[in-house]
Amino acid sequence: MIDGFRFLPEYFSPPAQKALLADVLGLLDDNPLYRGSMPRTGKPLSVRNTNLGPLGWVSDIKGYRYQPTHPVTGKPWTPIPQALLDLWRDVASFPAPPQACLVNWYEADSRLGLHIDADESAKDAPVISVSLGSRALFRLGGLERKSPTSSMRLASGDVVVLGGAARQAYHGVDRIYPDSSTLVPGGGRINLTLRRVTAP
Ligand code: MD3
Ligand code: FE
Numbered sequence: 001m002i003d004g005f006r007f008l009p010e011y012f013s014p015p016a017q018k019a020l021l022a023d024v025l026g027l028l029d030d031n032p033l034y035r036g037s038m039p040r041t042g043k044p045l046s047v048r049n050t051n052l053g054p055l056g057w058v059s060d061i062k063g064y065r066y067q068p069t070h071p072v073t074g075k076p077w078t079p080i081p082q083a084l085l086d087l088w089r090d091v092a093s094f095p096a097p098p099q100a101c102l103v104n105w106y107e108a109d110s111r112l113g114l115h116i117d118a119d120e121s122a123k124d125a126p127v128i129s130v131s132l133g134s135r136a137l138f139r140l141g142g143l144e145r146k147s148p149t150s151s152m153r154l155a156s157g158d159v160v161v162l163g164g165a166a167r168q169a170y171h172g173v174d175r176i177y178p179d180s181s182t183l184v185p186g187g188g189r190i191n192l193t194l195r196r197v198t199a200p
Contacts, residue, residue, distance in 0.1 A: 001150065002142060003074035004126075004164020008091065010129065011134035016083070021132050021183060023081040024103060024190065027052060030143050033105050034072045039063045048108045052101040053080040055197050057119065064119045066100060066197045080194070087128065088194050089159050094125045106136065106189040109176035114141065114149075114170045117195075125196030126163035132156050132192070133184030135177045141170035154191075 012020060033048040036059040051057060054175055055066040056077045080101045088098050104112070119125060131154040138160075141149035148172065154160065162169070178187040 002166045002169050004138065004162065004166035005140065005169075006091075006161040006163070008159040008161065009155070010157045011087070012157040015156070017132055017157045017183060017196075020081070020083050020130070021190070023083065024192070025133075025185075027078055027081070028138040030075070030078050031070060031103075032072065033103070036071075037061055039092045041081040048105045048110055049052055050103045051077045052084075052103065053077055053099055057100060057102045057195070061193045062188045066119060067129070077200050080157075084130070084192065084194060087130070087159065091159065092126050092194075093163070094196060096125075096196060098125075098128070098194040099197045102195065104191040104193070106134070106173070106175065106176050106191070108187065110173075110176060110189075112173040112174040114139065114145065116168060118168075120195055120197045122196040122199045123167070124199075127141075128163070128168060128194040129154075129160040130194075131158045131160075132185055132190040133181045134189040135180040136189055136191070137176070139172050140166070143168055145170055150182060154176075156183050158189055 031050045036045045042061040106185045135153050135155045139149045139151045141147045176189045
């Protein structure tokens with residue numbers, strides 16, 4: 001596996017997953033899920049998303065960017081829950097807090113094509129991912145699109161830390177297994193990614 005990839009299976013216990021899910025679901029009233037679109041083509045994304053924190057990742061026909069407000073409501077994103085700030089302090093080995101928590105909401109047929117995360121200028125900060133709900137088939141490659149890939153299943157409560165070379169690696173989600181968990185309403189999957197956007 002590429003350098004800088006850390007897998008922390010079941011980092012969150014089942015009760016901690018429930019508590020974190022309740023936090024996130026409660027925050028969706030103020031930060032509603034919406035469907036972004038691909039730059040240039042305007043093709044709708046397969047995954048709905050929203051954000052928490054001072055900045056949020058947005059994708060629309062004009063491009064990818066981080067911005068302080070929700071693109072539909074126009075209101076500032078609300079703060080990142082303390083349990084996620086505690087996770088970052090515990091595993092990030094980075095001196096400043098995350099600025100964005102991207103919430104990706106997968107339904108039974110959602111996919112995320114192979115991509116790199118390149119919209120952050122804090123290039124030495126890791127990305128930290130938390131999975132809740134149904135399992136996903138996650139694919140991690142290398143620094144080039146044609147690099148070989150390996151696949152693994154991410155389950156509810158699992159945490160992945162992407163630092164070092166892994167931070168710049170291609171990755172995606174090939175499928176979810178919609179009947180593998182009852183945690184998320186509707187059998188869905190939520191992935192939370194904590195990101196530092198600007199250099200501290
Ligand atoms: C490897 N999310 O939000 S999480 C994304 O399951 C994203 O929703 C996936 O890719 C998901 O951008 C994968 C694991 C992950 C997150 C960020 C990464 C892997 C990564 C950044 C760089 C390399
Ligand atoms: Fe990504």
